[in-house]
Amino acid sequence: MRERFAVSPTPMLWFRRALLALAVAALVAWTVFPFFWILLTSLKQPLDVIAAPPKIVFTPTAENYGALFIGQQRGLYASARPDFLRFFFNSIVISCGAVGLSLLAGIPASYALARYNFRFKEHLAFLFLSFRFAPFITFLIPLYILFQQTGLYNTYSGLILAYQLISLPFTVWMLRSFFMEIPLEVEEAAKIDGCSWWGVLTRIILPLSLPGMAVTLILGFMFCWNAFNYPLMLAGRQTFPVTVGAIQFISYEQVLWGQMAAASLVAVVPQLILSLFVQKYIVRGLTMGAIR
Amino acid sequence: MGTQRAPARRREAWLPYLLLAPGLLLLVGMLYPFFLGAYYSLTSYFLQYPHLFRFVWFDNYGKLLQDPLFGISLRFTIGYATVAVALQVILGLGVALLLNSRIAGRGVLRATMLMPLMMPPVITALMWKIMMAATGSGILNYLLSWIGVGPVNWLGSVDFAALSILIIDTWGNLPFVSLILLGGLQSLPYEPYEAALVDGASRWNVFRYITLPLLKPFIVLAATFRVMDALRIFDVIYATTVGGPADATMNLHMRAFWQAFQWYSMGMGMAYAMVLLLLVFIASYVLMGYWKRAAEHTTV
Numbered sequence: 381m382r383e384r385f386a387v388s389p390t391p392m393l394w395f396r397r398a399l400l401a402l403a404v405a406a407l408v409a410w411t412v413f414p415f416f417w418i419l420l421t422s423l424k425q426p427l428d429v430i431a432a433p434p435k436i437v438f439t440p441t442a443e444n445y446g447a448l449f450i451g452q453q454r455g456l457y458a459s460a461r462p463d464f465l466r467f468f469f470n471s472i473v474i475s476c477g478a479v480g481l482s483l484l485a486g487i488p489a490s491y492a493l494a495r496y497n498f499r500f501k502e503h504l505a506f507l508f509l510s511f512r513f514a515p516f517i518t519f520l521i522p523l524y525i526l527f528q529q530t531g532l533y534n535t536y537s538g539l540i541l542a543y544q545l546i547s548l549p550f551t552v553w554m555l556r557s558f559f560m561e562i563p564l565e566v567e568e569a570a571k572i573d574g575c576s577w578w579g580v581l582t583r584i585i586l587p588l589s590l591p592g593m594a595v596t597l598i599l600g601f602m603f604c605w606n607a608f609n610y611p612l613m614l615a616g617r618q619t620f621p622v623t624v625g626a627i628q629f630i631s632y633e634q635v636l637w638g639q640m641a642a643a644s645l646v647a648v649v650p651q652l653i654l655s656l657f658v659q660k661y662i663v664r665g666l667t668m669g670a671i672r
Numbered sequence: 673m674g675t676q677r678a679p680a681r682r683r684e685a686w687l688p689y690l691l692l693a694p695g696l697l698l699l700v701g702m703l704y705p706f707f708l709g710a711y712y713s714l715t716s717y718f719l720q721y722p723h724l725f726r727f728v729w730f731d732n733y734g735k736l737l738q739d740p741l742f743g744i745s746l747r748f749t750i751g752y753a754t755v756a757v758a759l760q761v762i763l764g765l766g767v768a769l770l771l772n773s774r775i776a777g778r779g780v781l782r783a784t785m786l787m788p789l790m791m792p793p794v795i796t797a798l799m800w801k802i803m804m805a806a807t808g809s810g811i812l813n814y815l816l817s818w819i820g821v822g823p824v825n826w827l828g829s830v831d832f833a834a835l836s837i838l839i840i841d842t843w844g845n846l847p848f849v850s851l852i853l854l855g856g857l858q859s860l861p862y863e864p865y866e867a868a869l870v871d872g873a874s875r876w877n878v879f880r881y882i883t884l885p886l887l888k889p890f891i892v893l894a895a896t897f898r899v900m901d902a903l904r905i906f907d908v909i910y911a912t913t914v915g916g917p918a919d920a921t922m923n924l925h926m927r928a929f930w931q932a933f934q935w936y937s938m939g940m941g942m943a944y945a946m947v948l949l950l951l952v953f954i955a956s957y958v959l960m961g962y963w964k965r966a967a968e969h970t971t972v
Binding site for chain 1: 684685687688689690691692693694695696697698699701702705706708709712719767770773775777781783784785786787788789790791792793794795796798799800802803807808809810811814843847848851852855890893897900903904906907910911924925928929932933938941942944945946948949952956
């Protein structure tokens with residue numbers, strides 16, 4: 381829009397451009413610097429981490445990453461047990477399980493909410509949505525008690541069930557918004573040609589919404605990956621995901637800064653890679669499909 | 673004709689419920705713990721003393737009102753959400769305008785903005801915790817010393833802990849607001865701007881009387897989502913201050929967590945949780961209504 385007002389360069393315009401460039405530089409620095417600094421920290425020896433003033437130039441070491449995965453314990457390195465690999469694996473299992481279950485239940489449900497008219501339809505849809513906004517603690521306390529009583533505490537299946545509070549509302553609303561984008565005419569044409577509702581769903585809707593489902597799957601996986609509150613209390617050492625695993629480097633005696641930095645970076649690698657595939661849909665996902 | 677189609681239509685009538693069944697089953701599975709929790713808030717439930725379990729009506733809520741930390745945490749919860757969302761919407765609007773202007777590498781900039789967005793909040797907090805170290809090794813204090821500020825005891829002092837949480841939260845969520853508003857800016861119609869150009873309106877007036885009103889539904893939507901998350905912010909606080917120092921960052925969510933999992937007072941914990949839920953419900957009710965009204969007056 382703004383360029384319509386532009387005329388030949390004047391001092392005022394140059395000033396404005398310089399200001400704009402400065403703002404862009406500040407924004408980039410603000411966004412990228414934390415990543416840069418954590419990368420540096422993760423490559424430092426313990427003594428370099430706590431050096432004052434902070435060191436920019438130092439001899440890099442891979443031992444923090446080594447400690448994370450192999451569990452070195454020599455010299456200056458007091459390491460936590462090398463179970464970070466396990467935490468990573470746990471995150472994958474729980475997130476995949478949660479998203480898979482949500483898709484199984486969510487595909488038919490969201491199709492019904494997108495295409496059929498029935499009593500309490502909008503109420504039901506909003507009931508699903510309300511779980512997105514409810515404070516975690518309202519579910520965490522009773523779930524903790526229930527899980528302790530039923531033996532679901534510290535199990536994958538228990539966590540996958542608890543994660544439904546995150547992934548199911550998202551899946552239902554996201555898929556619903558994708559289903560609603562498919563023109564009704566396509567379905568009606570198929571019905572006229574003799575397709576049953578099952579045929580319509582499996583031969584028309586599912587193939588047409590495959591990209592949407594892939595997006596829902598990936599974003600749902602990422603939201604589950606980010607979860608912290610439920611696994612913090614419902615998982616044990618055997619089932620901790622990376623988010624809970626990363627804070628294990630903080631103990632009463634000390635904080636293993638270097639290893640914590642390495643763990644933080646490793647924990648977000650899947651997020652950074654996956655977000656490349658769904659760039660265009662992240663805002664849509666975060667608003668439960670409200671913004672296309 | 674009619675007799676032929678009737679069975680088909682009847683089949684159509686129960687079909688949506690059939691399709692919904694698996695989802696509903698999970699939904700009931702989610703509602704059950706919720707109602708159980710609501711019930712627990714009316715009991716004296718201590719995890720280590722099961723024999724004390726009694727139904728006590730609203731005793732927990734009465735005790736809660738007398739707890740000085742209730743007022744503190746309630747005030748912090750509301751105050752934090754207000755300040756954080758106001759700040760993030762204003763800054764987010766600025767960033768959105770910046771991203772919307774014709775600058776080199778806009779695509780790269782937008783992609784960069786996505787990076788903090790998909791970070792687990794707890795990892796974001798840990799990253800900043802490292803940078804906010806109050807010892808001489810903290811990079812943030814080092815950078816500030818260049819302009820003669822500091823050293824600041826970020827997460828360890830009563831004065832700066834809340835500000836530190838705000839900075840961390842803003843780093844993670846500013847892109848969310850910015851990208852929603854950027855999407856809004858890019859969807860605005862051209863006609864009002866052409867009319868304003870013809871009338872010779874100033875930049876500020878164009879922004880104030882055209883852009884801002886047209887953008888309102890997007891602002892309200894972004895604010896709604898942000899308010900909901902700011903009211904229940906937990907991950908960042910847990911990873912940095914755990915509510916301290918001296919309860920300076922204690923919100924209702926953290927307070928409920930302390931009650932339930934530090935002192936195993938499940939009844940009191942649930943009472944706090946229910947108050948927070950009520951707060952979230954009121955906020956969502958108000959904001960949703962506001963959003964609907966804003967969306968009616970403009971085309972989203």
